[in-house]
Amino acid sequence: MKNKVDFTNIKTPAYLYNISLLEQTLNSIQKLANQYKYHVHYALKANNNPRILQTISGFGFGADCVSGNEIKEAIKQGFKTSQIAFAGVGKTDEEINYALEQEIFSFNCESLPEIEVINELAQKMQKTASLALRINPNVDANTHKYITTGLEENKFGINLWDIDSILDAMEGMQNVKLTGIHFHIGSQITDLDTFKNLSNRINQIQEKLYARQLIVDHINVGGGLGINYHQPDEDPIPDFESYFKIFHDFLELRPKQQLHFELGRSIVGQMGSLLSKVIYVKKASKKDFLIIDAAMTDLIRPALYQAYHKIENLSSTCEEKQNYDVVGPVCESADIFAKAVSLPKSQRGDYILIRSAGAYGQVMSSNYNMRDNAQVVFVD
């Protein structure tokens, strides 16, 4: 990326999105998913830029949405309603009604009260809603605690011991149909054994359902595949081959059962970077700070999860290296991108690139301190 883009014309901070890398990533997924006959939904929450959504829907992928507005946007950008899954612990009546009107693929349900409301609202419209139970499999994702979702202590999903009573209750409901079971245990999972553990747990759950003579049409294993934040150039495209193979090898599908995925970060993470400029180099007694014009309002991951993003100086040709705390201008001590980063000696006006920012970057931005939004520039 270093030599191909003329940064000097770009107003910073700016999100740079590499559509050609996105297309290569989508090609890789499509090839493997077709081979296994797997269905992939893109999790819009990771990045909802319209051009990115159009590119992904153009490959025929489905969508994974967590709000009524995401469903609307998915439809607007070309995703088929018959391929939209709707997840979330707190779907409102308005959102449910909208999704019912659109006849989406599946409501991924997280509690009995939610299922009761969907049944009631569907009855009013004389429709039958397709439901997948989001089950909390109690499998540890071994990732940051804020992005772990599949443990009993988390707010997500239905606990294993509640499945039977929920299925009993559903037998009396006329306007919902159980079509699937859904799982999502966390995000930025880099140890693929975790997905083996998930597959084994799903096999046990399938046995339990089978004992009730229940075979659901589809299993949705959520998302979670991690990306290489430390060496983005070594792994620009995540290892989808090993990822899909784990499920192929360990998850026992019943005849005709379909396997669905909801990938977010692994699709868009590496195609985005945040470009920024050094405003000041501040020398303090114990350390030097690079104060840049991007802030936690543009990319909150380091402040919120202590997440690592690789940082590069694109301008400096200086051989000499120096350690800097790279910080934004916002009035919060947490507005730090990284501490003690070794960079070529830097100066005011240098361009700084924060890598792997395509997922959960722009979408989590805010206007705190009345800051402007970073602009978006498409690069190849």
Ligand code: LLP
């Ligand atoms: N399906 C469900 C039900 C989800 O909750 C998520 C992400 C996904 C799929 C997509 O997961 P992915 O493939 O992207 O790991 N803001 C955090 C990540 C939050 C993930 C929320 N759920 C971060 O910046 O790391």
